[in-house]
Amino acid sequence: MNRGRIILGIVAALLAAPALSQSSAPTPVQPPPHTAPWPDLGSGESRAERRKSFELSPELQRGARPAEVREQRRRLDAALAALQPQRAGVAEAYVLTVALDSDPVFAREAREASRVLAARYGAEGRTLTLAGPDGTRDDAPHGSISALLLAISHLGSVMDGGEDVLVLYTTSHGADIGLAYHYGDSGYGILSPVSLKRALEEAGIRRRVLILSACYSGVFVPALASPDTAILTAAAATRSSFGCVAENDWTFFGDALINRALRQPVSLEEAAREAGRAVADWEAKARFLASLPQVSIGGEVGTWLPALEAGKPRIASAPVGRPAFDETVLATARAKKAPPAAPQ
Template sequence: MGHPRIRRWSTAGATLLAAVFAGSAAPGPQAGYTPPVHTGLAQQGVAAASPQQLQSMADAGLAMERARPAGWALTESRRLAAGVDALKPQRPGVVDAYVLVAGMDSDPVFGREAREAARVLERRYQAQGRTILLAGTDGTGPSTLPMGSPANIESALSAIAARMDRKEDVLILYTTSHGAPWGIVYHDGDSGFGAISPFRLWSTLDTLEIDRAMVMISACYSGVFIPLLSKSTRVIATAASSRRPSFGCAAENDWTFFGDALVNRALRKPQPFADAAAEAQGLVAGWEKTAGVESSEPQLFVGEDARTWLTALDARAPRLAGKPVGRPAMAMLDQSALAGR
């Protein structure tokens, strides 16, 4: 995603990684706590890779952890297991929604967005007991949640596939992170680095036989996921086209543009998902025009056979609109910095 602290992708692998993950997060209110920062150490070994090599690694399941303390992996697995074990079974005759929300980057904006997105989606789709949340810090202190790593996302998807009736129920997947032309990026300070490419996500869903799914991706270039993931039984909404960055992901923000528009505002209202997506596209376009930046071109795909389950889920939307929370994404913009790019 693009924002006032410019994180633009270039053609050279080293520049790609350094530019996207430069900058540090704002300190949280917990005494002595500073959210993880990105200095480039986590992606050592791939910093010199070309975009083509990065694409190949992402397709193969790029994931690296470094300098983790003893016991980290056990703690992580226990946190994930707790979320998986709490999943309720599906109800025969009911189109149950199973929600997975993943904040894949340790910049607090993604942790804050993921936490509230999980609440909104759980409420909208009556998915209490059928929601898994993966995320790093929200800026107030170390996260007690399992991280939104590629491995945790794939494990959570596997657990959901085992619980749901794949011919009746629906997966609701929302991810928020930085993005690249080769996929969505996992980054946990200087300790974790990886990516999920369109091929990798397509392969995971295909292997697990999850055809009925709503996939929402808040990241730069996230439109790259639409061609491979598109299926008549799916709905896909992305923050940007395959050739554009998206905005609002400064670490101190509460929301990205896409998350604020779609989740924090449009999906809180008792309106069909397609109408909510259209409202979000309009909001984002207006904010980008005000900021003087090139449109991110949010994308929406609705498969013909997805309309049946989508109608059933839309019928569960709360009758009364909820109020947006947090600071609006526009509130934190340094418009002069954006306009001068």
């Protein structure tokens, strides 16, 4: 996306096409469709003023019934209360996964990512998933910017900030101003790198493994990089990532990293390399512009990550769900002269 375009145009262009991916009326376990235009969340006349406004992570809720708001708050409060406190002298992982869009591919990915990461890092009882309905269930607090920031704040109160590790996985659409929050026609927002950095710092969470799956997610690397932070992103700051069609079980990056590489007995860095190679191969076969996943490992991460990864799988487990890349589907799509998947 051309950075010279108006910020609102960037968001609208990125989200308008996927917004049409769901057309059926929602049922209790079906995600709400995107049908309404993306609203203007910025303020100010100039591009610089609007970008500054987006850095504050605006979030809009409209048309939500009070009973729905109360139910989501009840779910979030219960999930936060259920998290086990840290044990003094034991470096433990807390896993937080969040789907920031109601397209069900993101909810499916966030749910399975929580299982894979919790098993890899021994975080049973210390794992929280924020995800909406995925077509089969609606049993978790829904993902939103406010829910994510509240969860980070709460984790800061139960973790030992200098000893424990936050493993954060986000999956959504994105723009060059941050991660997009979009729930049906009622929830909209932008989570900026500045806001995420501030939330982590205010929570006192120093040791971090941050995995961000979205277009342009590389914009988070400069803001979040630190000696005690490992960052893996689905794309460079100027590139799209792929596979976010609502009907999918995985995005390209989620399938390659979570569903395949991190199920193997390899280090995080090797998993990132394997995932990057897989994504590059799929994109080349699909003739997509390379997303260029980013990896940034702080200089101090090596002092604590190996101990945390001592519990990584000894034997690789099989991927689950439908592959994000299928050459048969791709060939059929090409024969119809239609793209096989929409970019995030």
